Amino acid sequence: YETKTPAYSTGDATSFAWTTARKRWPVIITQAIDDAYRSVSNCDDAEKCEEGKKIVAELTKLKYEVQHDRPLTPIRDDGFPDVKIYNDELEKLGNPTWLNVSWLYSECYLFRRISTSFSLSKHWKNYDVFARQKNNTFRSSRPAVLELAARYRDIVTQLREKKGEVDEEAERILFQEMCEVCLWGNATDLSLLTSLTYEDIQKLQGSEARKKAEANILVNDLPKAFDILQAAKKAGKAERRVDIVLDNAGFELFVDLVLAGYLLSARLATTVVLHPKSIPWFVSDVLPSDFASLLNALAMPREFYETPSEDEKLQEKTPDPLSGKDVDDLDFLFREWSGFHAEGQLFLRSNRCWTHPGSFWRLPHEEPELLEDFESSELVVFKGDLNYRKLVGDANWDPTTPFIIAIGPLGPSSGTNILSLRTCKADVVVGLKPGEDEKLRQTEDGGGDSGARKWAWNGKWAVCSLSQGK
Numbered sequence: 001y002e003t004k005t006p007a008y009s010t011g012d013a014t015s016f017a018w019t020t021a022r023k024r025w026p027v028i029i030t031q032a033i034d035d036a037y038r039s040v041s042n043c044d045d046a047e048k049c050e051e052g053k054k055i056v057a058e059l060t061k062l063k064y065e066v067q068h069d070r071p072l073t074p075i076r077d078d079g080f081p082d083v084k085i086y087n088d089e090l091e092k093l094g095n096p097t098w099l100n101v102s103w104l105y106s107e108c109y110l111f112r113r114i115s116t117s118f119s120l121s122k123h124w125k126n127y128d129v130f131a132r133q134k135n136n137t138f139r140s141s142r143p144a145v146l147e148l149a150a151r152y153r154d155i156v157t158q159l160r161e162k163k164g165e166v167d168e169e170a171e172r173i174l175f176q177e178m179c180e181v182c183l184w185g186n187a188t189d190l191s192l193l194t195s196l197t198y199e200d201i202q203k204l205q206g207s208e209a210r211k212k213a214e215a216n217i218l219v220n221d222l223p224k225a226f227d228i229l230q231a232a233k234k235a236g237k238a239e240r241r242v243d244i245v246l247d248n249a250g251f252e253l254f255v256d257l258v259l260a261g262y263l264l265s266a267r268l269a270t271t272v273v274l275h276p277k278s279i280p281w282f283v284s285d286v287l288p289s290d291f292a293s294l295l296n297a298l299a300m301p302r303e304f305y306e307t308p309s310e311d312e313k314l315q316e317k318t319p320d321p322l323s324g325k326d327v328d329d330l331d332f333l334f335r336e337w338s339g340f341h342a343e344g345q346l347f348l349r350s351n352r353c354w355t356h357p358g359s360f361w362r363l364p365h366e367e368p369e370l371l372e373d374f375e376s377s378e379l380v381v382f383k384g385d386l387n388y389r390k391l392v393g394d395a396n397w398d399p400t401t402p403f404i405i406a407i408g409p410l411g412p413s414s415g416t417n418i419l420s421l422r423t424c425k426a427d428v429v430v431g432l433k434p435g436e437d438e439k440l441r442q443t444e445d446g447g448g449d450s451g452a453r454k455w456a457w458n459g460k461w462a463v464c465s466l467s468q469g470k
């Protein structure tokens, strides 16, 4: 159930796996330690406090093991069935060490390991060690959120006024814009934040930036995705579902909701199902609680944006107040989205399989029910880099390999239409024109002749790849 093309390893000196394991994982673990430490310092229950200190010690040990290239140890049994999946695979991999192991497996293992320290405790079971970071970054994306809220409100109001008499060409363009908003929202995940400043992030999020970035979409199958949804609408199908396999919380989840809300308002879909993670994952991925926090922030925008954060308090800074129009725009969004949610047109569906270690080549065998469910969806959108890596098995494909080949059993015979919206933050990429990879390597910071595909590491380039499965 796996591609024969070799997977990237943390031992490949020219791969991003190498850098990630040596530079980024220690930072990510340190941030988790800081967060847990902060919460332990604020806690008033003695037993909880003791447990918290133990968790901090465990995370510190984990960091040591990564940095000193120790073997990965079996995941402790915390009662969830995926422990066996992780541990069986660890054995199959021959009990590897951190700095010479399949990148996809070991990075998933890292977050699963972190989660056991909490799940095995009594008082910290549901604690999200990345929630603070997610929340702070979402707050700092305020300019882009306000800009999009105003634009969304205009579009939806216009759609209502036209009462379904929309010009198909205009609809196609709007669809493309909404998908691009949704795509670039992925450039700003928190695992990359270890190298970006907040100012960089804000630059990445504005509409000017988006227009310029269109040239950076290397594969653009969005017109074909539109055709699929439009055809189902024209055929008069009463139930038309779109699934979104989510990636990051905060700004990215916000833009996912922009897309979901637009699809529902434009009647390109009648239901949108969102698929979150079940444990804190790759720092910034969406948990059900992040969805609730986002709606809360929109419901009470003044509290969210105008109450100083912990850091602002320390620096004695007061955030700028929102204008009346800002509050109205956010309130509009809140009413729209919570309305769809209340009507059952927009909802979350959890599945632990999203935090399993392997590639999605295994899904037909491991999760047949999930795939059967996907077959009744018009389109399944996979957001982000990790989902893309899992779709294509994180393997060292020739970059001109067609996407429909690289996703193996999820390709054309699967019965499912798949659209991946991914900004490139890893080595693997497929579906490029011959010579394109070579050209990109010659651009500034593209990797040159080093043997490393550096252009694909920083989220500046993107692919929107479609596989039509029915």
Ligand code: F6P
Pocket: 016, 020, 024, 107, 186, 189, 191, 192, 247, 248, 282, 383, 384, 385, 386, 387, 389, 425, 426
């Ligand atoms: O590069 C580090 C990394 O953690 C990758 O392993 C992962 O694919 C990416 O960041 C996370 O990106 P995304 O949130 O888009 O999946």
Ligand code: MG
Pocket: 189, 247, 248, 282, 284, 285, 384, 386
């Ligand atoms: Mg992510």
